[in-house]
Amino acid sequence: MPLKPWRQEEVLQSSNLKRFDYDDLKKATKNFRPDSIVGEGGFGCVFKGWIDENTFAATRYGTGLGIAVKELNLHGLQGRQEWLAEINYLGTLCHPNLVKLIGYCVKEEQRLLVYEFMSQGSLENHLFRRRSYSKLLSWNLRISIALGAAKGLAYLHSSEPIVIYRDFKASNILIDSNYNAKLSDFGLARYGPDYGMTHVSTRVVGTYGYAAPEYMATGHLTIKSDIYSFGVVLLEILAGRRAYDPNLPETEKDLVKWAGPYLTNKRKILHVMDERIKGQYTVRAALKASSLALKCLSEDRKSRPGSDQLVIELEQLLKMCKTQ
Template sequence: MLQTSTTFKCFTLKDIQTATRNAIPDKQEDDFCCVKGWINRHTLAPTKKDSGLEISVKKLNRVNHQKRSVWLRKINNMGQLSHPNLVKLIGYCLEDQYPILAYEFLVNGSLDNHLFNRSSNMKPLSWTVRMKIALDIAKGLAFLHSNEVEVIHGDIKTSNILIDSNYNAKLSDFGLEKIRDKFGEVNSSLTLYIAMSQPYRYIAPEYYITVRQTKRSDIYSFGVVLLEILSGKCADAKNWPRCELGDKPERFHINQYMIFQLMDSYLEGQYSLHEAGVVAIIAIRCLSRDPKYRPKMDEVVSLLEQNIGF
């Protein structure tokens, strides 16, 4: 059943400035700028630093100012949706020159930091935690793709997967695009904008022909994320075998044996061959060159739940 968010606030600019201690950035190289703020858990009014509810505040940068319509669509879509594996949108502000969104703050940050930017005080994720994260991502994406919601995420990548204190994973920056507009057509200009913001390695091969994002292209991106979870490496890193990473869009032409070669050495002894084999097959199917051979996300959820010991 479709769940809708019941806590959704239109903040004033003064509210945002008070909550973040005037720390709202002007711009940065990425699409979105992000700072931390604090609000009252019940009234959502700004409160003292390190008290109340922590929020993550994002602001559209100057480069993409012309895409204000994208943000208005984002606010509308995200404000209506609620799911355990989606980052909760708490509110928004349109008083500034650039639109601002306020999300729940997740203390363990993004998945890419855990996989690719390991510091001395950050342990590699265990097999069990990685599989839990993979299942959480699949559940969030299956919800977005469901008939009741019909949303294309369009930007599945490890930096858009956030992790809470209990290592529950949640998708962020979703809701940019409904599958169809009110006339039944896909918004191709919005699709182009979404894809341009996505790193090359996550973009499905067919996009270069159709210039459109679909549920199936989301599934391809999930397959790339799954490979990165298994390997602990960025999928465009130089130490990936050349046979799996080339200059053409169809760069992931892999088999089960290749995936076993890529497995993160830290995971050795933590998984059974059956479990690793199931996950490898899921990744291979998600990365099928022909979109029609990619599994639906509810099928991926079922396979993980039935075979990984949850």
């Protein structure tokens, strides 16, 4: 079956976004060479490139402003709807804790998105992958990154209309050269419920281990679905373990189920904490962080904190960490 043709008018005409020429992006990324690839996901490959920060013209590789160019794989897991969602959300939203979308490129069936380059990669890489560029994140940096991500969520949840992120996970939290956290990949985002409605009904999508149980069971999406996912990521940050790890013993594969019984006990909490940051925090700080994670993971979505409350509590925790 032939692919449905794209139409330029599908793209939101935002004055904040530049429409790039395909040949310029080709030049900026060294002709999309494999050694320019910095990531790959359901959307497609992500290439590193370089442009002039004022004119946005391609520059010699390694000079000017670093960019990340995401190329849509037309036969991949994400397609037209997600590509347009990314443009329509990031083309209008602007916050220090959201990755900046600089522009896009449309050439026949090809679709590309151009972002600011996040030099420290994803939180997932730092927590779970032993790559040469991945730095072992200290306790203070971990809490600072959690705070930055919470600020990004709080902005989305307070925008007009409200935006439900729907794909909050460690791989979508990117880190810049100053270790500031920024949310990326808005392909699955949705606007919140209309006035008088309690939720948005959608097909269940996302990544196993991060989605709220009520959303998985009913498809009912609310901002509290994002809060549950935040709790999972906060637990990953504390434990240095994945939300779901098939390589672990059966009783430890699911992080939330395994860690839950330990999170409120002063003696047991250390059993959950990442061994690599041992000695960098007080038991009081660990309990405060784990208590927040537990509140986010409540089965009752109404008892989960709001994203603005996450910001307040993490700011208090970071202040506690820096004065201890």
